[in-house]
Amino acid sequence: MAQASTISKSAPALTLSGISKSFPGVRALHQVNLSLYPGQVTALVGENGAGKSTLVKVLTGIYQPDEGAITLDGKRVTLSSAQTAFELGITAIHQETVLFDDLTVAENIWLGHAPRKRFGLIDWAAMNEKARAVLAQMHAAHIAPETRLRELSIANKHLVAVARALSIDSRVVVMDEPTAALSAKEINELYDLVALLKSQGKAILFISHKFDEIYKIADRYTVFRDGEQVGEGHLKDTAQNELVKLMVGRSVDKVFPKHHAKIGDVVLSVSGLSHPTEFENISFELHKGEILGFYGLVGAGRTEVMKALFGMTKPSAGTIAMDDRPLAITSAEDAINAGIVYVPEERGAQGLGTGLPIFMNVTLPSLKRTSKSNVLRLKNEFDLARRYTERLDLRASSLSQDVSTLSGGNQQKVVIAKWLAMSPKVIILDEPTKGIDIGSKAAVHEFMAQLVAEGMAVIMVSSEIPEVLGMADRVIVMREGLVTAGFENKNLQPETLVRAAAGIE
Amino acid sequence: MSSETIQHRHLPDRLDKPLSAALRSWETLLAVVAVAIFIFNSFASPHFLNAWTLSDMTFNFTEKAIIALPMALLIIAGEIDLSVAAILALSSTLMGFAMQFGLGTPALVCVGIIVGLICGAFNGALVTGLGLPSIVVTIGTMSLFRGLAFIILGDQVYKNYPDGFEYFGQGYVAWVISFELVLFLAFAALFGFLLHFTTFGRRLYFIGRNPVSAQFSGVNVKRMKFILFCLTGVMSGVASVLLTSRLGSTRPSIAQGFELEAITMVVLGGVAITGGAGSILGVVLAALIMGLVTFGFGLLNVPGIVMSIFVGMLLIAVIALPILWKRFVWVLKK
Amino acid sequence: MLNTLLKSRESLLAAAIIVLIAAVATRFPGFAAPSSLAQAFNDTSILIILALAQMTVILTRSIDLSTASNLCFTGMAVAMLNKAHPELPIVVIIVVSLLWGLALGAFNGLMVWKVGIPPIVVTLGTLTIYRGLTFVLSGGAWVNADKMSPAFIEFQRQSLLGIPVLSWIALLVIAAFWLFLRNTKTGRDIYAVGVNPTAAVYTGIDVGRTKFIAFCISGLVSGLAGYLWISRYVIASVEVANGYELNVIAACVIGGISIAGGVGSVAGAMMGALFLGLIGLALPVINVSPFWQLAISGAAILVAIILNARGEKTKGRLILKRATAA
Amino acid sequence: AQAENLKVGLLVKSLGNGFFDAAHKGADNAAKELGDTEVIYTGPTKATAEGQIEIINSLIDQKVGCIAISANDPDAVVPALKKAMDRGIKVISWDSGVNEKGRLLHLNPSDTGLIGETIIKLAADYLPDGGEVAILSAASTAANQNSWIDAAKKVLPEKFPKIKLVDVVYGDDDSAKSTDVAKGLLKAHPNLKAIIAPTTVGVVAAAQVVTDAGLIGKVNVTGLALPSEFKKFIDNGASQAVALWNPIDLGYSATQLCHDLTVGKAEAKPGAELSIGKVGKIKLDDHNTAAMAPPFQFDKKNIEEFSKIY
Numbered sequence A: 001m002a003q004a005s006t007i008s009k010s011a012p013a014l015t016l017s018g019i020s021k022s023f024p025g026v027r028a029l030h031q032v033n034l035s036l037y038p039g040q041v042t043a044l045v046g047e048n049g050a051g052k053s054t055l056v057k058v059l060t061g062i063y064q065p066d067e068g069a070i071t072l073d074g075k076r077v078t079l080s081s082a083q084t085a086f087e088l089g090i091t092a093i094h095q096e097t098v099l100f101d102d103l104t105v106a107e108n109i110w111l112g113h114a115p116r117k118r119f120g121l122i123d124w125a126a127m128n129e130k131a132r133a134v135l136a137q138m139h140a141a142h143i144a145p146e147t148r149l150r151e152l153s154i155a156n157k158h159l160v161a162v163a164r165a166l167s168i169d170s171r172v173v174v175m176d177e178p179t180a181a182l183s184a185k186e187i188n189e190l191y192d193l194v195a196l197l198k199s200q201g202k203a204i205l206f207i208s209h210k211f212d213e214i215y216k217i218a219d220r221y222t223v224f225r226d227g228e229q230v231g232e233g234h235l236k237d238t239a240q241n242e243l244v245k246l247m248v249g250r251s252v253d254k255v256f257p258k259h260h261a262k263i264g265d266v267v268l269s270v271s272g273l274s275h276p277t278e279f280e281n282i283s284f285e286l287h288k289g290e291i292l293g294f295y296g297l298v299g300a301g302r303t304e305v306m307k308a309l310f311g312m313t314k315p316s317a318g319t320i321a322m323d324d325r326p327l328a329i330t331s332a333e334d335a336i337n338a339g340i341v342y343v344p345e346e347r348g349a350q351g352l353g354t355g356l357p358i359f360m361n362v363t364l365p366s367l368k369r370t371s372k373s374n375v376l377r378l379k380n381e382f383d384l385a386r387r388y389t390e391r392l393d394l395r396a397s398s399l400s401q402d403v404s405t406l407s408g409g410n411q412q413k414v415v416i417a418k419w420l421a422m423s424p425k426v427i428i429l430d431e432p433t434k435g436i437d438i439g440s441k442a443a444v445h446e447f448m449a450q451l452v453a454e455g456m457a458v459i460m461v462s463s464e465i466p467e468v469l470g471m472a473d474r475v476i477v478m479r480e481g482l483v484t485a486g487f488e489n490k491n492l493q494p495e496t497l498v499r500a501a502a503g504i505e
Numbered sequence B: 001m002s003s004e005t006i007q008h009r010h011l012p013d014r015l016d017k018p019l020s021a022a023l024r025s026w027e028t029l030l031a032v033v034a035v036a037i038f039i040f041n042s043f044a045s046p047h048f049l050n051a052w053t054l055s056d057m058t059f060n061f062t063e064k065a066i067i068a069l070p071m072a073l074l075i076i077a078g079e080i081d082l083s084v085a086a087i088l089a090l091s092s093t094l095m096g097f098a099m100q101f102g103l104g105t106p107a108l109v110c111v112g113i114i115v116g117l118i119c120g121a122f123n124g125a126l127v128t129g130l131g132l133p134s135i136v137v138t139i140g141t142m143s144l145f146r147g148l149a150f151i152i153l154g155d156q157v158y159k160n161y162p163d164g165f166e167y168f169g170q171g172y173v174a175w176v177i178s179f180e181l182v183l184f185l186a187f188a189a190l191f192g193f194l195l196h197f198t199t200f201g202r203r204l205y206f207i208g209r210n211p212v213s214a215q216f217s218g219v220n221v222k223r224m225k226f227i228l229f230c231l232t233g234v235m236s237g238v239a240s241v242l243l244t245s246r247l248g249s250t251r252p253s254i255a256q257g258f259e260l261e262a263i264t265m266v267v268l269g270g271v272a273i274t275g276g277a278g279s280i281l282g283v284v285l286a287a288l289i290m291g292l293v294t295f296g297f298g299l300l301n302v303p304g305i306v307m308s309i310f311v312g313m314l315l316i317a318v319i320a321l322p323i324l325w326k327r328f329v330w331v332l333k334k
Numbered sequence C: 001m002l003n004t005l006l007k008s009r010e011s012l013l014a015a016a017i018i019v020l021i022a023a024v025a026t027r028f029p030g031f032a033a034p035s036s037l038a039q040a041f042n043d044t045s046i047l048i049i050l051a052l053a054q055m056t057v058i059l060t061r062s063i064d065l066s067t068a069s070n071l072c073f074t075g076m077a078v079a080m081l082n083k084a085h086p087e088l089p090i091v092v093i094i095v096v097s098l099l100w101g102l103a104l105g106a107f108n109g110l111m112v113w114k115v116g117i118p119p120i121v122v123t124l125g126t127l128t129i130y131r132g133l134t135f136v137l138s139g140g141a142w143v144n145a146d147k148m149s150p151a152f153i154e155f156q157r158q159s160l161l162g163i164p165v166l167s168w169i170a171l172l173v174i175a176a177f178w179l180f181l182r183n184t185k186t187g188r189d190i191y192a193v194g195v196n197p198t199a200a201v202y203t204g205i206d207v208g209r210t211k212f213i214a215f216c217i218s219g220l221v222s223g224l225a226g227y228l229w230i231s232r233y234v235i236a237s238v239e240v241a242n243g244y245e246l247n248v249i250a251a252c253v254i255g256g257i258s259i260a261g262g263v264g265s266v267a268g269a270m271m272g273a274l275f276l277g278l279i280g281l282a283l284p285v286i287n288v289s290p291f292w293q294l295a296i297s298g299a300a301i302l303v304a305i306i307l308n309a310r311g312e313k314t315k316g317r318l319i320l321k322r323a324t325a326a
Numbered sequence D: 001a002q003a004e005n006l007k008v009g010l011l012v013k014s015l016g017n018g019f020f021d022a023a024h025k026g027a028d029n030a031a032k033e034l035g036d037t038e039v040i041y042t043g044p045t046k047a048t049a050e051g052q053i054e055i056i057n058s059l060i061d062q063k064v065g066c067i068a069i070s071a072n073d074p075d076a077v078v079p080a081l082k083k084a085m086d087r088g089i090k091v092i093s094w095d096s097g098v099n100e101k102g103r104l105l106h107l108n109p110s111d112t113g114l115i116g117e118t119i120i121k122l123a124a125d126y127l128p129d130g131g132e133v134a135i136l137s138a139a140s141t142a143a144n145q146n147s148w149i150d151a152a153k154k155v156l157p158e159k160f161p162k163i164k165l166v167d168v169v170y171g172d173d174d175s176a177k178s179t180d181v182a183k184g185l186l187k188a189h190p191n192l193k194a195i196i197a198p199t200t201v202g203v204v205a206a207a208q209v210v211t212d213a214g215l216i217g218k219v220n221v222t223g224l225a226l227p228s229e230f231k232k233f234i235d236n237g238a239s240q241a242v243a244l245w246n247p248i249d250l251g252y253s254a255t256q257l258c259h260d261l262t263v264g265k266a267e268a269k270p271g272a273e274l275s276i277g278k279v280g281k282i283k284l285d286d287h288n289t290a291a292m293a294p295p296f297q298f299d300k301k302n303i304e305e306f307s308k309i310y
């Protein structure tokens, strides 16, 4: 511990002072200060929309701050472009995966600083070789540098993003929610990597909504609220609820509210559902008032099953019945009419009409109700949208704000509001709190509790064990496209789930 | 967490007033441009301010504008149809072909529209059924459809359309108000209503912005796109009736280059080529502007190609100005 | 191995070309003779280099509708230059055509980069503007063969090692594009920008600048094609290559260049152009009625893109053991 | 130009074509002679009927006295021309005709039958043993080309039995397309002895193709050509001879006719004999059609001289 304090007294590698950044109508950052120290991990926490990702973009030269100064190793620098930041040794793993699907792994790692031959021509052989070395260093030798990125799993893609950050001798490494898309094993590998970077004396900024991991790997913290820096310090001196209080402005005590809904009859029964390449023989029943958790490692095929239930992919065999009546679901429209709705995993790509206002997004599936014989009624739409967005405590300037300017968590709220407005019978939530801050997480969970209390049935796909254990009544575990186990959530131990998901007997 | 502890923030409907938003809109800019050209024309040519001249002017754009209307919806939904002119030629050819069997005017109109529908459905099926990009598909079908017209008609001509058929392209509803103009305005109102006031129109914007999420929200994206291609085909058929009637004859080479002019109208009208934004009013104003420019310059005997420089510059300038202006204001604020 | 070969778009296309040649040869044996094929390559040279230029733009998720107008304008400019100064050496003509084309391409690029207008809109505008300017420049008059100097006309027809200079130029351009797109930083940036523009920004690539460069290249090559076209068809008029931009795009599409950007190869573009060119050359030879030719090439384009799309369909992830084994 | 001036709209197939530019020269000469006439030389950029109709409408609204059109399509422009006549404008066609309903009279540059015969004769004169010939035309819709080709086909069997017409192809008066189809002709018909191109654009393209293919002396290119544009190919031997009428005279005559019809000096009815100024007189046939002059032949002997004129 003594060592840690001497390091913290050493000069910061990077200092941001008085940084502000505004977008039309939004003040994303206001006079924030932040210091990153070599060999230390600083955790940046804050609610959705607090300005964390904006800060990352300022740090990596993607956005230019309206005011403020950036000092790197005691020298003032201007990060006029992403290239400049990169050349100065600031690298980042961004919140959205920002890679090139149609380029090879090696190129994804080396794009922009590829090894050159004579006449400045790119040396492909050297590039592949160096990529292999970087990947080996990260224990990811199973990824061949020559493969097209498109062919990798999402987790492996993430590793490539990390490899890119390691491919130069960086001073500062920024990670914006790097574990949101990873499964337990990969998360642990990532922690090892962070430790390695730390030991190499790099300054690390780590953004996460998961407090357990923050406490596990970070040394210092900085808290943002509404674009302002509201606190910083050493984690070892700070308790978790203090952090939460700083973040949210109030205490959040029940992240997993107990719900006491009466579990009723079977609403949905699925039997023998199969798909040629993604899953096989999936059978389960879902009861009224029940939260059914689907657990598995990332890539286990849960999303594909849910997409089939929602009519987005065509199963090759099997039946779906609701209230004992068989359902023929061939499109999302059918599913919605039957009372099944789906909050997808990738909210930007699958959940939102980016560029369109909040209220239109919320009312899209409800248009039949808000319109009169297909003629729009704007007032009805605003009323409906307001009712549900306010219930979810959406942070926005108005109902006409473009959803693409909302932070990730608030975007998720818009998607949920859209489906709540439909009063469905079955609501499928795929990774509902991925990338969502603790306050909103509690709100979403609270909502799930309310939903089942109102007699709805909920399927919750989640890769987070605490969430599964905290919320689900029953848990189904999937692995490689098959259901491997089912549990009542009574005295269920995390290890049991992990074993079932990983296939360890 | 109990709900009393949360203070719900009230979300207003919108921040800016509807009126000020309208004043700053694209359509206002277009209207100003149209008025300016109108005034310029009235000074430049002594013949311009004349009811018949203005009436003749409308023939320069009505047929293309009738195609531009569904094209606007199609582009808003993120697709495009380059084959419209070829559809027009094929449907005109088949109308002529049908005429040889003694079909009367109403039947010929049906033939024209149905051929348009079939062609549109063919495009739509290729785009939605096989998931091919529409720009690519319609580059192929523009050769195919016109090629079929050439196969049928070769170097021949169909003429002597039945009595009454000439009304569509040459008739006047009242005084100088031509049938084509009335039809165009009626369709403009219809498409405007469809796009801006119905659930169909609303869904279009979503499809244009993000087709995947629209699908995840229960919008039947493929069916809607298919309908739009059919609609574009049908309207090309309608335009075909008008043009055939106006020319009184059919050759496979008619309506060359109409597709780019219709698309120019749509884009000039403020419809985002990337999909998801645009209005019918804008398209109507753009059609009017193109008519004013081409006919006004025609009265001065400026060669058509020189006008096209003007139209091209107008297209770029009208799209560049708001962007530059916004940037300028932003810099001033700082 | 065979499987991947079969799947690759380029080999499919190569096969299609061979089938096409063979089919024509059954009805007209002379068509497959080496000299005739070399001739066909020469005839398709201009389309090939235009397709390569267009591909570069399409790779960045843009499109250049103004290539044919650029070609027309530049061609007229150099033809008039030649008419006024027949003594100027051909090098000067070529340099002028390159620079003239470059300037026109740069204008497109600047509008896209600095003003932020979508490429299709800019080039839809310049499509008419450049052709209109040709009229203004020439006053509408044509420049005919007899007004052009012999050197101007004959340069591309001279033969070097038995191959016409025009074919050499095409080969040179193909090689240059191959090297540029594969082995230079800018070339790779062009792909990256098309694959994922957001990621490109995050990687420090200036997306606007990269598009600008692509448009400059397109303009440069279109300018060169302008001189080649005019000296080949020995007439410069406002109507030169009217509507040809769609042929060029069709060639790219047949060559498997994804209109959504980021996917496409030099070999693909080249073969797409060859395929389209060969159809145009073959149909009259085997005595297909001229009235059938348009429909046939339309159908060929459709078949090609449908096949391309088939090749592109991914098989899914095969997470099931059973499916993986099968 | 005073307001009282009589305005004549000289509407051509497309602008920039050397043939029509020459006709424009003639029209201006006529206007100068007449004194009270003003010529509006106009035409679409692309040779389409739609383009011509837009111009017809604008000529109507400019209140011209007469429209003299060389039409891209003999039928499609008829309704627009009828409208012009309804509004009191005299309409004549020249060079490429319009259907009877759409004009008062049509001035053929020459006699259709004669042109048809001439273009075949030009080829036959240099083929004493006969052989295969092919025609490279303009657009498949071009009325004048089509009528000449028909006339040519008619005289073939009786007057030129040894000449075999193997193909008719269309280059759309587009130099690139004409080049491509000419190439196709040479490939498809290895024994071809002559290409007949009754269009000034096509004939140049065909001659260039023959030159490039090294077939000078083997394949003779002939047809209708402007001497100024074609001199090169007579000189290099790709062509032995071509023919054409004088486009300057044609423009001149059309303008004269327009003027006379508008001021009421002449009336268009079958059998009428009308003066065309210094060019002479024409006589209208049953379809109100008249021919201006026989086609004139250019070869090695006279091309030099005429290439300086048009």
Ligand SMILES: Nc1ncnc2c1ncn2[C@@H]1O[C@H](COP(=O)(O)OP(=O)(O)OP(=O)(O)O)[C@@H](O)[C@H]1O
Binding pocket: A023, A024, A026, A027, A028, A046, A047, A048, A049, A050, A051, A052, A053, A054, A055, A095, A405, A406, A407, A408, A409, A410, A435, A437
């Ligand atoms: N390009 C933009 N235009 C307008 N507003 C923006 C833009 N980018 C971000 N914002 C706004 O800036 C604020 C900060 O967003 P930011 O993405 O930095 O939040 P965050 O802290 O990363 O949230 P999360 O935890 O959900 O990722 C939000 O209110 C967001 O709506």
Ligand SMILES: Nc1ncnc2c1ncn2[C@@H]1O[C@H](COP(=O)(O)OP(=O)(O)OP(=O)(O)O)[C@@H](O)[C@H]1O
Binding pocket: A150, A151, A152, A153, A154, A296, A297, A298, A299, A300, A301, A302, A303, A304, A345, A461, A478, C317
């Ligand atoms: N390598 C990949 N390439 C393309 N798409 C992928 C890839 N991996 C996963 N996907 C798709 O992304 C989505 C989410 O993938 P994910 O890895 O989460 O698998 P999943 O099927 O959702 O399994 P689970 O939900 O159990 O994690 C799915 O629609 C899946 O088809």
Ligand SMILES: [Mg+2]
Binding pocket: A052, A053, A054, A095, A176, A408
């Ligand atoms: Mg963020």
Ligand SMILES: [Mg+2]
Binding pocket: A299, A302, A303, A304, A345, A430
């Ligand atoms: Mg998933």
